[in-house]
Amino acid sequence: MDKIMRYPDRARTERAQLDAVLDAAPMGTLATVVDGLPWAVPMLYARDGDRILLHGSTGAGALRQVAAGAPAALCVAMLDGIVVADTLFDSSANYRSAVVRGNLVTLGEDESADALNALSDVLIPGRSTEVRGHRRKELAATLALALPITPGQWTVKVRDAPPGEPAETSSAWAGVVPVRSVAGAPVPAPWVASGTPVPASVSRLTRTA
Amino acid sequence: MDKIMRYPDRARTERAQLDAVLDAAPMGTLATVVDGLPWAVPMLYARDGDRILLHGSTGAGALRQVAAGAPAALCVAMLDGIVVADTLFDSSANYRSAVVRGNLVTLGEDESADALNALSDVLIPGRSTEVRGHRRKELAATLALALPITPGQWTVKVRDAPPGEPAETSSAWAGVVPVRSVAGAPVPAPWVASGTPVPASVSRLTRTA
Numbered sequence: 001m002d003k004i005m006r007y008p009d010r011a012r013t014e015r016a017q018l019d020a021v022l023d024a025a026p027m028g029t030l031a032t033v034v035d036g037l038p039w040a041v042p043m044l045y046a047r048d049g050d051r052i053l054l055h056g057s058t059g060a061g062a063l064r065q066v067a068a069g070a071p072a073a074l075c076v077a078m079l080d081g082i083v084v085a086d087t088l089f090d091s092s093a094n095y096r097s098a099v100v101r102g103n104l105v106t107l108g109e110d111e112s113a114d115a116l117n118a119l120s121d122v123l124i125p126g127r128s129t130e131v132r133g134h135r136r137k138e139l140a141a142t143l144a145l146a147l148p149i150t151p152g153q154w155t156v157k158v159r160d161a162p163p164g165e166p167a168e169t170s171s172a173w174a175g176v177v178p179v180r181s182v183a184g185a186p187v188p189a190p191w192v193a194s195g196t197p198v199p200a201s202v203s204r205l206t207r208t209a
Numbered sequence: 210m211d212k213i214m215r216y217p218d219r220a221r222t223e224r225a226q227l228d229a230v231l232d233a234a235p236m237g238t239l240a241t242v243v244d245g246l247p248w249a250v251p252m253l254y255a256r257d258g259d260r261i262l263l264h265g266s267t268g269a270g271a272l273r274q275v276a277a278g279a280p281a282a283l284c285v286a287m288l289d290g291i292v293v294a295d296t297l298f299d300s301s302a303n304y305r306s307a308v309v310r311g312n313l314v315t316l317g318e319d320e321s322a323d324a325l326n327a328l329s330d331v332l333i334p335g336r337s338t339e340v341r342g343h344r345r346k347e348l349a350a351t352l353a354l355a356l357p358i359t360p361g362q363w364t365v366k367v368r369d370a371p372p373g374e375p376a377e378t379s380s381a382w383a384g385v386v387p388v389r390s391v392a393g394a395p396v397p398a399p400w401v402a403s404g405t406p407v408p409a410s411v412s413r414l415t416r417t418a
Contacts, residue, residue: 127300
């Protein structure tokens with residue numbers, strides 16, 4: 001993680017590699033500039049073709065400022081492993097990361113419903129078909145945004161390897177401790193009647209995670 | 210995640226709550242402003258009392274710019290669960306997040322060794338005592354930075370709850386799919402002789418994750 005600038009081979013340049021990283025994480029950090037200062041907030045997102053969908057409340061002040069076309073950067077990163085070398089200097093991390101830069105676009109109310117469905121279906125595939133449609137007041141209370149994916153405006157870095165081989169002979173153990181994110185068994189809300197079937201989308205989520 | 214500004218009860222104001230969030234994640238996103246534009250990069254970090262330690266290569270151009278005292282924001286976020294309501298509008302996420310704002314300080318070579326040990330020991334507790342000390346050329350190649358934790362310059366938000374109870378009577382399932390990060394069994398590097406004992410720090414990591 002720390003030394004990405006010194007290891008240009010960690011950079012990935014194919015668009016498919018960007019998509020693979022973006023599609024693997026549900027959450028990123030949206031960074032922008034507010035009054036000349038850095039501003040950052042974690043956000044759920046979904047890639048939809050050549051754009052990244054985001055959403056927030058129309059009541060969120062800073063987000064409105066971003067939505068007004070200010071330049072933004074979405075940073076997505078997943079820690080995949082702790083890379084243990086025989087020295088701290090050569091220890092590292094396996095990770096996948098992407099940064100997408102661009103100007104956010106506010107979606108109109110007509111586009112918002114589809115964008116919100118897409119956001120939900122990335123987090124819980126198929127969920128949007130199990131629930132009622134969006135109500136007008138819900139759409140009015142939601143700010144749906146898109147960050148376009150533009151050539152030259154993104155970077156991807158991946159490290160997926162054992163530690164580098166030590167320059168000096170060493171009999172010490174070295175290797176990788178893999179790290180991954182797993183979904184647990186669904187926990188029903190307190191008011192849900194016992195025996196209420198878990199929606200198919202939720203069952204799939206737990207099975208495939 | 211999306212509606213944090215509308216739910217002020219998600220904000221946490223105790224310093225201990227900030228520390229708990231910071232200490233639970235190994236990786237954050239460092240955001241700053243470069244030439245008036247947002248700049249963001251994922252970084253491993255460690256809290257050390259009232260400061261956050263970061264490191265990078267002295268060869269990393271953008272990081273040097275940050276190190277030169279530019280204002281920065283470190284955003285840390287963990288997704289803890291997918292909150293499934295009976296409507297998409299009321300669906301949400303359980304998460305812990307923190308943003309710490311401040312000006313980065315470059316650490317001198319004498320402070321760097323301790324900072325790098327602390328960074329390593331947060332990721333792999335006890336590891337720094339199992340390996341040889343840092344060499345001068347290693348310290349010279351490493352940029353160790355500290356972001357001070359200053360009152361009024363941080364925010365913490367936590368959502369850890371079932372979905373809100375539906376306003377309308379519903380017989381539908383609702384609840385939370387918990388998400389967590391787990392460490393797998395250590396994978397030795399290809400050149401490591403079979404039977405080489407796994408270091409105690411690495412064994413503990415896998416057991417306790």
